[in-house]
Amino acid sequence: xxxxxxxxxxxxxxxxxxxxxxxxxxxxxxxxxxxxxxxxxxxxxxxxxxxxxxxxxxxxxxxxxxxxxxxxxxxxxxxxxxxxxxxxxxxxxxxxxxxxxxxxxxxxxxxxxxxxxxxxxxxxxxxxxxxxxxxxxxxxxxxxxxxxxxxxxxxxxxxxxxxxxxxxxxxxxxxxxxxxxxxxxxxxxxxxxxxxxxxxxxxxxxxxxxxxxxxxxxxxxxxxxxxxxxxxxxxxxxxxxxxxxxxxxxxxxxx
Amino acid sequence: xxxxxxxxxxxxxxxxxxxxxxxxxxxxxxxxxxxxxxxxxxxxxxxxxxxxx
Numbered sequence: 120x121x122x123x124x125x126x127x128x129x130x131x132x133x134x135x136x137x138x139x140x141x142x143x144x145x146x147x148x149x150x151x152x153x154x155x156x157x158x159x160x161x162x163x164x165x166x167x168x169x170x171x172x173x174x175x176x177x178x179x180x181x182x183x184x185x186x187x188x189x190x191x192x193x194x195x196x197x198x199x200x201x202x203x204x205x206x207x208x209x210x211x212x213x214x215x216x217x218x219x220x221x222x223x224x225x226x227x228x229x230x231x232x233x234x235x236x237x238x239x240x241x242x243x244x245x246x247x248x249x250x251x252x253x254x255x256x257x258x259x260x261x262x263x264x265x266x267x268x269x270x271x272x273x274x275x276x277x278x279x280x281x282x283x284x285x286x287x288x289x290x291x292x293x294x295x296x297x298x299x300x301x302x303x304x305x306x307x308x309x310x311x312x313x314x315x316x317x318x319x320x321x322x323x324x325x326x327x328x329x330x331x332x333x334x335x336x337x338x339x340x341x342x343x344x345x346x347x348x349x350x351x352x353x354x355x356x357x358x359x360x361x362x363x364x365x366x367x368x369x370x371x372x373x374x
Numbered sequence: 375x376x377x378x379x380x381x382x383x384x385x386x387x388x389x390x391x392x393x394x395x396x397x398x399x400x401x402x403x404x405x406x407x408x409x410x411x412x413x414x415x416x417x418x419x420x421x422x423x424x425x426x427x
Binding site for chain 2 (some may be wrong): 126133137140151153156159160163202205206210211213214215216241288319322323326327329333334336337344
C-alpha cells in the first residue's frame with residue numbers, strides 16, 4: 120500500500136515538474152527553449168550514477184555475504200540505470216542539436232564515456248543471461264558491475280579532466296545552480312525534476328526488486344522440480360537395473 | 375517557442391519512456407505473481423534463509 124502511494128506521489132511529482140519546466144519557467148536568454156531539456160537530462164544523469172553506484176555496492180554485498188537479495192538489488196538497479204542513461208543521452212542529444220549545432224561528437228570525453236557506460240551495463244545485463252546457476256551468475260555480475268563502476272567517476276570528472284564541448288558540472292560548480300544570484304525558477308525547475316525523478320526511481324527500484332525476488336523464487340522452484348524428477352528417474356532406473364524381479368517397487372519409485 | 379520540436383522529442387521520450395517502463399514493470403510483476411504458487415507469494419526467502427537456498 121505504501122509503495123502504491125509512493126507511485127502516485129512520484130507520478131504527480133514528475134507531471135508537476137515537467138509542467139513547471141515546460142510552461143512556467145521562462146526561456147533562457149542564450150539557449151532559448153532548448154534549456155528546458157536540461158531538467159530531465161540532468162535528473163536522468165544523476166539517477167544513472169545512483170543506479171550504477173547501487174549496483175556496485177550490491178555486488179560488494181553479494182561477494183561479502185552471499186545473500187541473493189543483494190543480487191536482486193544489483194540487477195534491478197542496473198536495469199533501471201540503463202534506462203536512465205539512455206534518457207540522459209537522448210535528452211543531451213536533443214539539447215545539443217540546437218545549442219551546439221550537432222547531436223553528437225565522439226571527440227567529447229563526457230559523451231563518449233557516457234556511451235561507454237551504457238554499453239558496459241547493457242553488457243552486464245546480457246552477461247546475466249549466460250548462466251542458470253544463481254550463485255555463479257551473481258558472482259560474475261558483481262565482478263563486472265564493480266569493474267564497470269570505474270567508469271562512473273570518469274564520466275563525472277571527464278568535463279574537468281579533459282576539454283570538450285560539454286559544459287562543467289551543474290551542481291558542484293558554485294557559480295552555477297548553487298550561486299545565490301541564480302534565478303529561482305531555474306533552480307526550482309532543476310531541483311524539482313531531480314527530486315521527482317528520484318522518487319520515481321525509488322518506486323521503480325521497489326517494484327523491480329519485488330519482481331527479481333519472484334523470478335528467483337520461480338527459478339528455484341523450477342530447479343527443485345528438475346532435481347526431483349531427475350532423482351526419481353535415476354532411482355527408477357537403478358531399481359530396474361538392480362532388482363528387475365521386483366517390478367512393483369521399481370514402478371513405484373519411477374512415479 | 376523556438377526549438378519546440380527538440381523539447382517535445384526530449385520530454386516525450388523521457389517522460390513517455392518512464393511511463394512505459396513503469397507500466398511494463400507493473401505488468402511483469404502481476405504476471406510473476408500470478409505464476410507464483412501461494413507459498414511463494416509471501417516471499418519466504420526474504421524472511422527465512424536469506425535467499426541462499
